[in-house]
Structures are given as structure tokens and as C-alpha cells.
């Protein structure tokens with residue numbers, strides 16, 4: 001080891017799902033929307049001209065903050081925006097998780113949480129999900145330095161009922177509770193109304209899944225004015241210009257087209273419910289996903305084998321080689337045609353496998 005290396009911040013980074021770019025691929029591995037962004041997004045980007053890119057963006061991101069505040073009926077002072085919800089969550093960890101007591105989150109959850117905890121030196125304890133992969137709210141009532149969980153949880157897709165979310169927030173007036181609602185638009189009930197009642201609740205959402213804009217990198221948080229003020233102070237101590245101008249323009253255009261947004265979510269939910277029935281008939285079992293993905297295990301065929309077989313056909317799904325979930329596949333809900341290709345292949349593969357048994 002070089003002398004200087006002992007002072008390096010040693011990290012094991014988060015590993016995102018692979019991002020293949022094959023012309024014939026069916027990409028169901030990173031929970032993107034199969035539908036394009038709202039038509040107004042392209043118009044807004046085409047209309048960029050003159051000084052749009054030459055000048056620094058608005059550090060307060062006022063246009064996007066205002067659009068989101070109007071849409072969700074909250075004050076501008078209750079909205080924080082960032083470069084994807086990963087940026088927002090990372091800022092929230094840095095701002096609020098600053099105690100010697102451990103931050104609590106599930107053992108099976110978004111795998112960025114422990115990475116941020118480690119890079120920021122935050123102590124943490126992972127609470128095991130129940131056998132059926134649901135969160136037990138009772139686990140989040142011991143002394144802690146903060147709480148974070150996705151709702152619906154990832155990669156299980158299972159929703160914690162709103163009463164249970166409120167129970168956790170109410171039981172922890174001494175810590176900030178972050179609810180990561182990356183998938184809430186696919187049928188869950190948001191904890192957002194609770195921010196008026198509990199000043200320790202931060203609700204985080206993203207444009208990456210339900211608003212079809214993963215490539216744009218826009219996320220946001222909503223909470224009490226005090227929480228947002230603290231986050232802004234930390235952000236402005238790290239980098240004032242996190243959001244670029246095209247993202248701000250595109251974000252506003254996306255929020256303005258509510259009908260398109262609702263239609264995309266509705267289509268994905270309809271496809272999901274249909275595919276649930278088909279996968280069940282093929283011998284898969286799973287929790288009741290309320291997200292834009294299904295987390296499935298098969299009664300006979302190992303998940304890893306299916307993952308490899310699908311991959312050979314350029315159908316990409318996500319496989320996690322981790323304790324408790326290494327026999328599951330996480331499958332993003334794509335278009336009807338994409339899902340038909342998936343179930344068609346699975347049917348053929350599983351029946352061929354039975355014959356050779």
C-alpha cells in the first residue's frame with residue numbers, strides 16, 4: 001500500500017443493473033418505463049435556444065420546484081429536487097443521518113442504502129424482512145439514528161399499507177424517516193399527505209420509472225419546510241448547480257401532462273395484472289407487487305438458470321446473487337408485446353425442460 005492510500009476513502013460501490021444496447025433486446029432489468037416521455041418533453045428540448053446552455057442553470061431550480069409544488073399541492077419550501085432520486089437520497093443521508101445511533105433499513109431492499117451509509121460513515125442495522133418478504137413495522141421502534149425504506153419495497157414490489165407507514169413515522173419523532181416512493185405511482189398510496197402532520201417525514205420520488213425519464217436524471221423529495229431547508233443547506237455546501245437546464249425544462253414539461261402520465265401508469269398496471277396470472281399458470285409464485293416489476297420464483301426451475309436462458313435470447317431481467325433472494329428474478333413490466341415474448345419463451349423453455357427430466 002502506498003503511504004497516501006491509507007487516507008483514501010475506501011468504498012465498495014453500488015452495482016447497477018447492466019445496460020446492454022442491442023437492437024433486438026427486450027430490456028426488463030432496470031425498471032424503466034417501456035413508454036416514451038410525455039410529448040411535451042421533446043418539444044421543450046427542441047425549443048432550447050440562445051443562452052439556454054451558455055448560462056448557469058437556476059441553482060434554486062425554481063421552475064421545476066414550482067411545477068412539483070403545484071402538482072402535489074404543497075409549498076415550494078416543501079420541495080427539494082436533485083439529479084435522480086439517488087442524488088436526493090444521498091443528500092438526505094448526508095443531511096439527516098448524523099447520529100451515533102444506527103440507521104435502520106430492511107435486509108432485503110434497495111442496495112444503495114448500505115453503500116451510502118458506508119461512504120458517509122453512518123452506523124446502520126438491517127432489519128430482516130419476515131419470511132413472506134414483508135416489512136414488520138415493529139422492527140422500526142427501537143432506538144435509531146434514522147429510518148429509510150422503499151414503499152413499495154424493492155426488489156420485492158410489496159407495499160406497506162399507509163397505516164403501517166404512519167405507525168413507523170409516529171413512533172420515531174426523534175429521527176427522520178425517509179420513505180423512498182420510487183414505485184408509488186403504480187397503485188400504492190403515497191405517504192405524502194402525512195408530511196403536513198409529521199415534520200420528521202421525508203417522501204422521495206423520481207421521474208425515472210413512472211414518468212419515463214430515467215435518462216434525464218430527476219428526483220425530488222417532499223417534507224416539512226424545516227427538513228427541506230436543512231437539505232438545501234447541505235446541497236449548497238457540496239454543489240449548488242446539481243440540476244442542468246435541459247433536465248429542468250424537461251421535468252416541467254413532464255409534470256404538466258398529467259393525462260399522459262396517468263395513462264402510462266394505467267397501461268403498466270393493466271399489463272402487470274395480466275402477467276401475474278400468466279406467470280402463476282406457469283408455476284411461478286410471488287408477493288403481490290404494486291410496482292412496475294414482478295419478483296418471482298419458480299417451483300422447479302432455479303432462477304439463475306432462467307436468467308441465463310433468457311439472457312441468451314436477449315431478454316434481460318435482474319438476478320441478485322444474495323442470501324434469501326438468490327432463487328428470484330426481478331422482471332420489469334414492459335409493453336404487452338414484450339411481456340408476451342417473455343411468457344412465450346418461458347412457457348416453451350419450462351415445458352422443454354420437463355420433457356428432458
Ligand SMILES: *Cc1c(COP(=O)(O)O)cnc(C)c1O
Nearest residue numbers: 084085086110150154182206208
Ligand atoms: C430506481 C430506484 C431509485 C433511483 O432512481 P433514480 O433513477 O436515481 O431516480 C431509488 N430508489 C429505489 C428503490 C429505486 O428502485
